Amino acid sequence: MKGKKIALILAGILLVSAATSAHATGWGVGGFGGVSIPIVQDDAAQGVVFGGHIRLSLGGILGLEPNWTYFKNGDWTTSDAPGETFPGSKFNSFGVNAILGGAGPVTGFRFFPFAGFKFYNEKNDFRDFSGSHLGWNAGLGIEIGAGPIGIEGRASGELLPIDGGGSRKWVHILGGLNYYFGAK
Amino acid sequence: MKHKHLKVWMAALTVAVGLVAAGCILSGEFIFVVEGDGTITSTDTVLDNLHVDLTSNSTWNDHKDDIKSIVDIKFECKFTNNRSDSASGELYISKNLYTTVSDVKDNATLVFSGLGLAGNESRTVSFSESSTYISNLDTVLSLLESGEFYVYGIASDTPFSVTVSGVGTPGSDQEHLRLMVTISAGK
Numbered sequence: 001m002k003g004k005k006i007a008l009i010l011a012g013i014l015l016v017s018a019a020t021s022a023h024a025t026g027w028g029v030g031g032f033g034g035v036s037i038p039i040v041q042d043d044a045a046q047g048v049v050f051g052g053h054i055r056l057s058l059g060g061i062l063g064l065e066p067n068w069t070y071f072k073n074g075d076w077t078t079s080d081a082p083g084e085t086f087p088g089s090k091f092n093s094f095g096v097n098a099i100l101g102g103a104g105p106v107t108g109f110r111f112f113p114f115a116g117f118k119f120y121n122e123k124n125d126f127r128d129f130s131g132s133h134l135g136w137n138a139g140l141g142i143e144i145g146a147g148p149i150g151i152e153g154r155a156s157g158e159l160l161p162i163d164g165g166g167s168r169k170w171v172h173i174l175g176g177l178n179y180y181f182g183a184k
Numbered sequence: 185m186k187h188k189h190l191k192v193w194m195a196a197l198t199v200a201v202g203l204v205a206a207g208c209i210l211s212g213e214f215i216f217v218v219e220g221d222g223t224i225t226s227t228d229t230v231l232d233n234l235h236v237d238l239t240s241n242s243t244w245n246d247h248k249d250d251i252k253s254i255v256d257i258k259f260e261c262k263f264t265n266n267r268s269d270s271a272s273g274e275l276y277i278s279k280n281l282y283t284t285v286s287d288v289k290d291n292a293t294l295v296f297s298g299l300g301l302a303g304n305e306s307r308t309v310s311f312s313e314s315s316t317y318i319s320n321l322d323t324v325l326s327l328l329e330s331g332e333f334y335v336y337g338i339a340s341d342t343p344f345s346v347t348v349s350g351v352g353t354p355g356s357d358q359e360h361l362r363l364m365v366t367i368s369a370g371k
Contacts, residue, residue: 040212043255043366080217081311081364127256127366128315164253164322166211166368 025057026104028150032176036071039169044088045074049172051093055103055180063103065114069093071172086126093118095137105180106145112154113140120160135160143178150178211370213255216243220360223349224337225266231285234335234348234361238328247369254325255366257295257318258311263337264347265301271339273299273307273346279330288336293323297340308351311364328365335361 031052038044049071056064073088095118101110115138123130141154158170218241220234238244263273275296282288296317301307309317327333337348350360 040370042215043213078215078217078364080215081362084311086312126312126315129256162253162255162368164325164368166213166252166255166370168213 025059026180026182027057028055028103028105028148028178028180029053030055030150030152030176030178032152032154032174034172034174036073037171037173038073039171041073041168042078043076043086044168045076047072047074047088049174053097055099055178057102057104061100061102063099063101063112065097065099065103065116067093067095067097067116067118069095069118069172071170087124089122089124089127089129091120091122093120093135095119097137105148106143106150107147109142109144111140111142114138114154114156118158122160133160133162137172139172145178145180148180150180152176152178211252211368213366213368214243214247215364215366216241217362217364218244219350219362220335222360223347224335224361225345225347226285226336226338227345228285228338228343231283231288231336231338233281234337236333236335236363238331244328244331247367248329248331250369250371251325251329252368252370254321254328255368256364257321257324257366258364259296259309259314259318259361260311260351260364261314261337261361262306262308262349262351263299263301264306264349265304265339266345266347267343268303269341270303271301271341271344271346272297273301273348274338274340275348276336276338277324277327277333278336279327279333281334282336285338288338292334292336293320293327295320295324301339301346310351311362328367335363337361 033050036047036049051069053065053067070092072090075085075087095116097114097116099112099114101112118135120135121132137156137158139156141152143150143152154174156172160168224232224234226232265271276288276292277295278292298317339346352359
């Protein structure tokens with residue numbers, strides 16, 4: 001029942017997107033930046049995130065998005081150790097998103113749900129830790145385009161399993177600019 | 185054909201969104217700091233310990249039944265070498281109460297080692313600095329789950345005489361050795 005509801009919501013978004021924009025094949029590059037908000041992580045605070053991606057249209061509303069993202073958790077404190085500040089982790093991630101809603105140049109606006117995997121490389125000076133893990137992300141974006149230019153905003157949920165069990169989670173709120181080659 | 189592809193993509197997307205949403209609600213990383221109830225002064229013939237009780241810590245009580253992993257452990261302490269010859273400070277942890285140094289070395293878990301101390305030297309170790317000396321994180325989980333354990337402060341050399349205390353002055357919040365634990369917990 002829940003799955004049907006989610007599928008219906010996604011289908012609705014895609015219909016609106018299809019009705020309000022014209023999809024073209026092609027490819028583009030883009031950059032983005034924003035805030036990284038840790039979810040239920042006592043050892044992380046809000047930080048910055050930025051990166052770049054390539055947007056490849058597979059025709060119609062299907063697309064692929066190879067991407068690189070850097071983000072840094074802000075320094076954190078705990079009431080159990082007043083007056084002390086501890087550094088958050090830094091992450092470099094590389095991955096690929098599957099996109100619905102179109103990944104080529106757009107005229108008008110479109111919503112684009114996306115999901116994908118990433119290899120997250122974490123470095124933490126406080127924990128003296130450095131390592132890589134496979135994680136996942138999924139979310140929803142909106143892009144407004146004219147000619148070769150697209151301006152996008154998106155919210156992405158990021159999930160990184162950790163050794164021994166459990167996981168780290170973030171929400172990334174992002175804004176970005178895309179340029180599409182060969183668009184008219 | 186195109187329709188079939190769309191269904192597969194939609195299903196994959198739904199699963200991925202579900203994973204993220206479920207994870208957000210059901211687990212997280214939590215920190216608690218516990219403090220020992222005294223200082224440790226041990227020699228190679230007289231063993232002292234510090235009893236750590238987690239049962240009064242609200243964070244531990246909230247998550248004791250659903251700890252998935254130990255993300256990190258840090259110590260904050262001051263080691264004092266009470267002899268004129270050099271020593272290498274060590275901390276062991278065990279659920280059991282031991283009375284001899286050899287019992288500790290044979291049975292307890294070594295969690296902190298390699299802190300070099302010159303004769304009659306005192307060295308403080310902050311939470312951040314303790315990473316250099318910590319080992320066996322993975323075996324500490326079962327000790328934490330028990331809620332109570334003993335910390336033994338000794339030196340690897342014989343003979344030795346060391347005192348392990350907090351980094352602060354008596355009466356301050358940091359008077360005793362402190363342990364910062366980061367856990368991943370959730371259903």
